[in-house]
Amino acid sequence: MRINSKRAAVRAVAIGGVAAAGMAAAPAALAVPAGVTVAVPCNAGTLASDVSGASSGEILTLAPACKYQLTGTLTANTTLTLRGNRNTTLAGGGTGAKFSILTVGASGNVTTANVNFTNGYSPTGLLTGHGGGAIYNNAGGSVSVSGGTFSANNGGAANDGGAIYSSG
Numbered sequence: 001m002r003i004n005s006k007r008a009a010v011r012a013v014a015i016g017g018v019a020a021a022g023m024a025a026a027p028a029a030l031a032v033p034a035g036v037t038v039a040v041p042c043n044a045g046t047l048a049s050d051v052s053g054a055s056s057g058e059i060l061t062l063a064p065a066c067k068y069q070l071t072g073t074l075t076a077n078t079t080l081t082l083r084g085n086r087n088t089t090l091a092g093g094g095t096g097a098k099f100s101i102l103t104v105g106a107s108g109n110v111t112t113a114n115v116n117f118t119n120g121y122s123p124t125g126l127l128t129g130h131g132g133g134a135i136y137n138n139a140g141g142s143v144s145v146s147g148g149t150f151s152a153n154n155g156g157a158a159n160d161g162g163a164i165y166s167s168g
């Protein structure tokens with residue numbers, strides 16, 4: 001797994017604190033503090049790793065004018081912000097590789113700001129699982145979207161929520 005330099009710097013400072021405070025303080029000291037902003041380069045694999053490994057409250061700043069061509073669903077199970085600009089795009093595989101672009105887990109709380117979603121395709125629909133070509137929000141999770149666009153997303157066989165499907 002790639003370690004972001006900002007995360008590494010935060011953890012390096014924390015390790016010094018652990019040495020001073022003792023090993024009992026290690027788990028809390030090594031966590032990335034809430035509100036840390038992490039710059040994500042224009043690389044879909046790095047983005048997937050950063051989303052799945054994000055600490056609660058983290059802000060992922062996406063590369064400007066970048067199209068992240070995903071090969072699978074991004075899954076968020078924590079409080080997380082994805083911040084782009086109007087030229088930042090998360091792209092699914094369309095009808096070729098069928099997956100929702102972003103799945104928000106039951107414990108997730110995701111905010112997107114100025115992120116475009118295109119070519120998401122839920123492999124199922126309400127009758128067989130879930131919809132949400134661009135974003136699937138599990139019961140208990142929450143999603144907030146500001147700015148950005150949704151284009152060419154498909155909710156699956158039952159056409160359930162091409163852009164967003166929320167099960168709860």
